[in-house]
Amino acid sequence: MSSYTCKLFVVLLLLLYIGLLASEAELVHGLRTLRWTAAKKPQVARGHHVADRSTKKWLGSPSLPLSRPIPDPLLLWPFEPDISRVHTMAIKSNSGEGRTRSSLSIIIVVTKQTECTNSPNLNFETHHGGSGSLKDIGDSEAKTFKPCGDTYTDYTPCQDQGRAMTFPRENMIYRERHCPPDEEKLYCLIPAPKGYVAPFPWPKSRDYVPYANVPYKSLTVEKAVQNWVQYEGNVFRFPGGGTQFPQGADKYIDQLASVIPIDNGTVRTALDTGCGVASWGAYLLKKNVLAMSFAPRDSHEAQVQFALERGVPAVIGVLGSIKLPYSSRSFDMAHCSRCLIPWGANDGIYMMEVDRVLRPGGYWVLSGPPINWKNNYQAWQRTKEDLEEEQRKIEEIAELLCWEKVSEKAEIAIWRKRINAELCPRRQDETRINICESANPDDVWYKKMEPCINQYPEVNNPEEFAGGELKPFPERLNAIPPRIASSSVPGFSVNSYQEDIKQWRKHVKAYKKINKLLDTGRYRNIMDMNAGLGSFAAAIESPKLWVMNVVPTIAEISTLGVIYERGLIGIYHDWCEAFSTYPRTYDLIHANGVFSLYQDKCKMEDILLEMDRILRPEGAVIFRDDIDVLLRVKKTISGMRWNTKLVDHEDGPLIPEKVLVAVKQYWVGGSTSKKDE
Numbered sequence: 001m002s003s004y005t006c007k008l009f010v011v012l013l014l015l016l017y018i019g020l021l022a023s024e025a026e027l028v029h030g031l032r033t034l035r036w037t038a039a040k041k042p043q044v045a046r047g048h049h050v051a052d053r054s055t056k057k058w059l060g061s062p063s064l065p066l067s068r069p070i071p072d073p074l075l076l077w078p079f080e081p082d083i084s085r086v087h088t089m090a091i092k093s094n095s096g097e098g099r100t101r102s103s104l105s106i107i108i109v110v111t112k113q114t115e116c117t118n119s120p121n122l123n124f125e126t127h128h129g130g131s132g133s134l135k136d137i138g139d140s141e142a143k144t145f146k147p148c149g150d151t152y153t154d155y156t157p158c159q160d161q162g163r164a165m166t167f168p169r170e171n172m173i174y175r176e177r178h179c180p181p182d183e184e185k186l187y188c189l190i191p192a193p194k195g196y197v198a199p200f201p202w203p204k205s206r207d208y209v210p211y212a213n214v215p216y217k218s219l220t221v222e223k224a225v226q227n228w229v230q231y232e233g234n235v236f237r238f239p240g241g242g243t244q245f246p247q248g249a250d251k252y253i254d255q256l257a258s259v260i261p262i263d264n265g266t267v268r269t270a271l272d273t274g275c276g277v278a279s280w281g282a283y284l285l286k287k288n289v290l291a292m293s294f295a296p297r298d299s300h301e302a303q304v305q306f307a308l309e310r311g312v313p314a315v316i317g318v319l320g321s322i323k324l325p326y327s328s329r330s331f332d333m334a335h336c337s338r339c340l341i342p343w344g345a346n347d348g349i350y351m352m353e354v355d356r357v358l359r360p361g362g363y364w365v366l367s368g369p370p371i372n373w374k375n376n377y378q379a380w381q382r383t384k385e386d387l388e389e390e391q392r393k394i395e396e397i398a399e400l401l402c403w404e405k406v407s408e409k410a411e412i413a414i415w416r417k418r419i420n421a422e423l424c425p426r427r428q429d430e431t432r433i434n435i436c437e438s439a440n441p442d443d444v445w446y447k448k449m450e451p452c453i454n455q456y457p458e459v460n461n462p463e464e465f466a467g468g469e470l471k472p473f474p475e476r477l478n479a480i481p482p483r484i485a486s487s488s489v490p491g492f493s494v495n496s497y498q499e500d501i502k503q504w505r506k507h508v509k510a511y512k513k514i515n516k517l518l519d520t521g522r523y524r525n526i527m528d529m530n531a532g533l534g535s536f537a538a539a540i541e542s543p544k545l546w547v548m549n550v551v552p553t554i555a556e557i558s559t560l561g562v563i564y565e566r567g568l569i570g571i572y573h574d575w576c577e578a579f580s581t582y583p584r585t586y587d588l589i590h591a592n593g594v595f596s597l598y599q600d601k602c603k604m605e606d607i608l609l610e611m612d613r614i615l616r617p618e619g620a621v622i623f624r625d626d627i628d629v630l631l632r633v634k635k636t637i638s639g640m641r642w643n644t645k646l647v648d649h650e651d652g653p654l655i656p657e658k659v660l661v662a663v664k665q666y667w668v669g670g671s672t673s674k675k676d677e
Helices: 004-022 025-032 169-174 216-223 251-258 279-287 303-309 346-357 384-400 494-514 533-539 560-565 604-614 627-637
Strands: 087-093 105-111 208-210 231-232 236-238 269-273 289-297 314-316 329-338 358-367 405-410 412-419 525-530 546-552 569-573 585-590 617-628 642-647 657-664
Touching: 105 642, 251 279, 251 412, 269 279, 269 346, 279 289, 289 303, 289 569, 303 314, 329 346, 346 358, 346 384, 384 405, 494 533, 494 617, 494 657, 525 533, 533 546, 546 560, 546 642, 560 569, 585 604, 604 627, 617 627, 627 642, 627 657
Parallel strands: 269 289, 269 329, 289 314, 329 358, 525 546, 525 585, 546 569, 585 617
Antiparallel strands: 087 105, 208 236, 231 236, 358 412, 405 412, 617 657, 642 657
């Protein structure tokens, strides 16, 4: 059948359908009132399943469960049908004798294969205007964003050094997030340094970083004895050393593994406070342990930038006065290797914050001062009395937190958080213990830390893990998370969680047809800007890559705890502000429903310019949203030196949700893009 004949056939069927509708008012009324039967669910970040969505059915076809409502067929008329599939109409009669047109239902059948198909290739053109057409975004030309000056090559808006110095130094407040007001925001494109090249593929990137990408040699001098980083020719080499493990992270991790179950999947997520260049996290990946590393932007220039160039998860951050941007009970292990955090100060507030994010049964590792102070006080150039008092305070706070000291050998001490409050009898009687009043330990965004202890979730017996015991990784990746099993996340059930997994496997399968490099190792550092339950990250999980799962702070339901229970990592963030990272630190960004979620919250161009800042040259973006939103996105990024292509939903052109894929052009400071040339 020719393409023209196929189109004509579909149009005739549509006209037949319209005629039937026009001739029978009762049927028209019935079609116009087709609605979902399920009750309204709580708002979540768009694009993720909510509780029991799999049970919703279209009233016109009770046996057909759908993931989205079918558009009114009358709205399909102005748009060209996709000839890669045949859309036919069938007339279905109700049971009984004396049938009339009033007793007929019309259903649309979409066949998988067709003789009308002109090309087996994916059709990248959109065929459904949805509620947004080109007139909604105007006929004016897109705004062209010019490059920022070369001095902004490593600009971090919320950790700007000049702005930081205007804030108090007490409790590291000046090293916390301080974002620019609207009138100080930059509306230009951050340039890459001259000579910038694509990072080495993993695992070579763990050991080598091109000098041109991070042209700072100060650490090679300051940390030369500690084997952090060495400059060799046109690359930096990372021997795997650290302040407390100059002989290499491998041997140090083996020491920890003699006490902590690192090798069997019990420990999967770790928090590294004051990470340096993140060699501890880099070498933990050999054990299939995923570490969230953070360090401030301070005199150790570019330490977090080095970590991300190596392909290791890291963010700019500090334990100061604000709570960490992670959910409670997230990490199997927390670590400080001479991180210079005063753990015994401020009534133990920093250890209490670690306790909040540490899972019951999790481990805290402290290596370096003041551990083994009797043998090291002279080398550390501190008095015996000072170090002894510091360790006494740490031991005292650990006991209040119900942590059990399981090992102290040389300069490494390890505590284990008890699995439930039943094993902490002192908490019932200890007058010094201040229990946190907040009922939500996950409400942390810009919230001040308090010298209080978060309560354990309740248990039924002393052997039960508070909050639920996790399976070892990788089994926990798709197992039912305890927060879902216990109905602790409003709007989500076991069924909807499993449907979410299926849906994102389907989406990722379609992504791989669009971008065949997705799981080849081409993209190492990946960000999901609106992660939901983490099912996108779970669907692409591989040793070749890692995903920073971001849960927007404006989402009505917090799902970050579920993400960590799956053995993934993530962070809270508000996309109206800049992310806590350096420019050019992500290879691929996934933005599912982000711009629908932030509609009327902040300017679209602010979010898109931030995406451009953190995306590497020749990095990719996958937008998933409604067509009217993506048309506005596409117009804006046409002035940002990005190449784009709009793609139909994998279920066909009639679905108003589309996919926009984009690639950032290569250009560097003081130059033009290839396109401009």
